[in-house]
Amino acid sequence: MANEHSGNDISLEERKFAFDREMQLQRNLLNTRELELKENDARRSRWLNPTVIGLIAAASGLFGNMFVALVSSSNSQRIEQFKAQSNLIVQAVGTGDQKSACRNLISFIRLGLLDDPEGRLGKCETDLNAIPVLPSGSTYTPVLDTPSAVSMAPVVTAVAKDDHYHYEVGFTVPVIQGLLTSNPINLITVYSYKANKSCARSDDREYTSVKGNWKSGDRVTVPIDIPKTYVDDTEHTTFVRYCVGSIQGCVPGPNILLPATPSLPASTK
Numbered sequence: 001m002a003n004e005h006s007g008n009d010i011s012l013e014e015r016k017f018a019f020d021r022e023m024q025l026q027r028n029l030l031n032t033r034e035l036e037l038k039e040n041d042a043r044r045s046r047w048l049n050p051t052v053i054g055l056i057a058a059a060s061g062l063f064g065n066m067f068v069a070l071v072s073s074s075n076s077q078r079i080e081q082f083k084a085q086s087n088l089i090v091q092a093v094g095t096g097d098q099k100s101a102c103r104n105l106i107s108f109i110r111l112g113l114l115d116d117p118e119g120r121l122g123k124c125e126t127d128l129n130a131i132p133v134l135p136s137g138s139t140y141t142p143v144l145d146t147p148s149a150v151s152m153a154p155v156v157t158a159v160a161k162d163d164h165y166h167y168e169v170g171f172t173v174p175v176i177q178g179l180l181t182s183n184p185i186n187l188i189t190v191y192s193y194k195a196n197k198s199c200a201r202s203d204d205r206e207y208t209s210v211k212g213n214w215k216s217g218d219r220v221t222v223p224i225d226i227p228k229t230y231v232d233d234t235e236h237t238t239f240v241r242y243c244v245g246s247i248q249g250c251v252p253g254p255n256i257l258l259p260a261t262p263s264l265p266a267s268t269k
Contacts, residue, residue: 085114089121098128105131140259148174149254152244156256165231167224169256173244175216176251183246185214190224191243194236202236214244224256231257 092104092114102124108114109121116122123130139157144150154171173185190207210222222242231238240257243250 088113093132098131101131102128142254142256143258143260145254146252148251151175152253154254154256164225164227167226167256168221169224169242170219170221171253173214173216173218173220174251176245180245180249183248185245187211187246187250188220188222189243189250190222190240192226192230192238192240194233194238196236
């Protein structure tokens with residue numbers, strides 16, 4: 001009987017040990033599971049943290065702005081290239097002669113200054129009527145008769161059109177000194193007047209002003225249209241000037257009607 005009782009005690013102890021071991025395993029599993037859940041929560045909480053969300057939003061905005069700026073810059077470059085090539089085409093065909101205009105265009109294309117992917121401009125080699133031709137004009141440097149005219153480096157292109165003369169005046173914005181230094185450079189006014197042999201001034205006129213926002217050193221081109229009857233008056237000397245500055249005051253340029261260098265007519269060879 002004693003042996004049987006002892007066997008039962010051992011059996012109970014073994015069962016208790018096994019039970020305790022099983023419970024410990026369960027607790028370990030629960031602890032492991034709890035630790036995994038806490039780690040997952042920690043990961044989620046890091047991404048859901050307001051600071052992290054703010055940083056992500058800021059980064060997204062920054063990359064978005066960079067993309068918009070890149071696209072805008074690319075578009076601006078295309079526009080500027082289109083303008084430059086358009087001006088070059090106008091200069092090339094402004095000869096009054098189809099052969100000269102075609103020769104100019106082909107030269108610009110071969111030099112890589114003009115794009116002609118579809119070969120439309122190049123067709124003039126076999127068909128001169130494939131390109132337009134503008135009336136020829138003359139280009140010259142006017143007499144530098146004002147203090148700032150030298151630094152302006154003006155160049156004038158003149159073209160006769162119907163009842164008026166069309167002038168394209170290119171010049172460099174000068175350094176504004178004296179009392180006008182602090183003023184912006186945002187206005188170019190154009191005016192004219194006449195003087196008789198006694199230097200008496202008369203017939204003052206003003207033309208359309210050009211508004212913008214420039215700084216010293218910028219190159220500007222101003223179009224001016226003057227009636228032929230006004231310019232061709234043999235009884236008076238006609239002066240046409242532009243003035244660079246602002247509404248508070250400006251620096252006058254030279255008389256654009258008085259060439260210092262011989263006119264350079266477009267080639268008709």
